[in-house]
Amino acid sequence: MFTAIMVIIVLGGIGAVFGLILAYANKKFAMEVNPLIHEVEDILPKGQCGACGYAGCAAYAEAVVENPDVAPNLCVPGKDAVAKLVAEITGKAAEKVEPRIAHVRCKGTIDKATLSYSYEGVKDCKAASLVQGGPKGCKHGCLGFGTCVSVCPFGAMTMGENGLPIVNKEKCTGCRKCEESCPKNVIQMIGINSHVKVDCNSKDKGAIARKLCTAACIGCGLCAKNCSYGAIEIKNNLAVVNTQICVEKCSEATCLAKCPTGAIKIAN
Template sequence: MNVVIYSLFLALGLGLFFGLFLVIAFKKLAVHEDPRVEKILEILPGANCGACGYAGCAGYAEALAMGHETNPGKCAPGGQEVANQISHFLGLDAVSVTKLVAKVMCNGSKENAIRRSDYNGIESCRVAEFTLKGDKGCVYGCLGFGDCVDACPFGAMYMGEDGLPKVIEEKCTACGKCVEACPRNIIELVPVDRKVFVFCKSLDRGPVAKSYCKVACIGCGLCVKNAPDGAMKLENNLAYILQPDKVDEVAEKVVGVCPTGAIAIDKKFAEVKVS
């Protein structure tokens, strides 16, 4: 009987000791969350897209609250309004946020791009790229299987009847998921008000590029010659826009000399006089 009572008191004593130990440890080791984090999370749209460079909205909010991040304008879905609210709440310098949208830099549609074979593999751009390179003659252009569309968490993309992905700019938050999903790096995030683009990624020489795509850049350099000094360059048979603002100012002049239409004015500005 004494053994039973002794064991009972021992168990109670140990339980009390470890209970007190846990309470003290909890108080000593507890991480007190800055109340500003919750407020910042209320301001953020909660997209958790990762476009800010953090794992999600909580990561960005914590970095801002702790002072590790001082840029209140990194939330692409929130845009200027969210940036203004965060800067006001935290007392940070106001920043100007340029709205970005995804842009598919390829016009190699079913009509424009020649097929070299029938692709019967898994309908995935990434799979096609690392196996048979798809069915197009161009190994730089859009594969057309819609990995980017599947990756978009906002329903801002769809596959067009011409075989190319389309971006619904009103829904696009510039989260960058489509950019990550494209194995050929033909999708870029660009300012929504930018007008002129080189819709081609081919590095092949002119005759070769022209043989498999009607609208390929053939590296003639005419656009570069007609652009302001230093605004464009020709490298590896492909034209590049270095200073978009300057090129936009002479858009019609630059676009008008392209023999294939590889460099063009964004369709939403097609009827707007830009020069």
């Protein structure tokens, strides 16, 4: 009994001594944190999306305060409002941030797109894409297992009954988490002022693309021919819109009229 009591006393004494040493070391070597870092962090959206290029809001707050070369407008979800506040706190100049939203470049719904086989594996797009490129006939299209939905930190995406993700334009911040998670590169960020968008990602030639999906762009070039400003090109059998030309010069989307599959549509 006496031995047990002595062991407890000795261990307690050792613990107390080490506690005092750690407390002294913490006070002696503690580094003062610039209070501006906390001010910046407090106004950030806290989505921890990494769109700024840093590992979370705290890391960006520290970088933008301590490093004069880090711009105050890197928080994409925060848009201009947050950029201006960060600029005021840090004494930097903030360039205007163009708001962006996610665009799902696929309209290959379950009733329009063919399947190559029945997939019974893990319901994850990245996992499914490892099996012969996924079950969808078009190897460029959305696989529909909702990986993009699961990674969105702002709850801006849901899965529709038609097998494709739906973007909530009010909640989407353009943080790019969904874009980075898509193994097929189906999701793309577009400016909220974009006039038209191409709802397809297929690189297959027209006849093949149409066979695999009735909503596919077949690369016919009619949209490009009907654009008066040269804002549309056909690259790899797919229509590609130059958003800058489209927004600056076009006031009427004449390119939509002749599209045989409806793959090009009004955006936003």
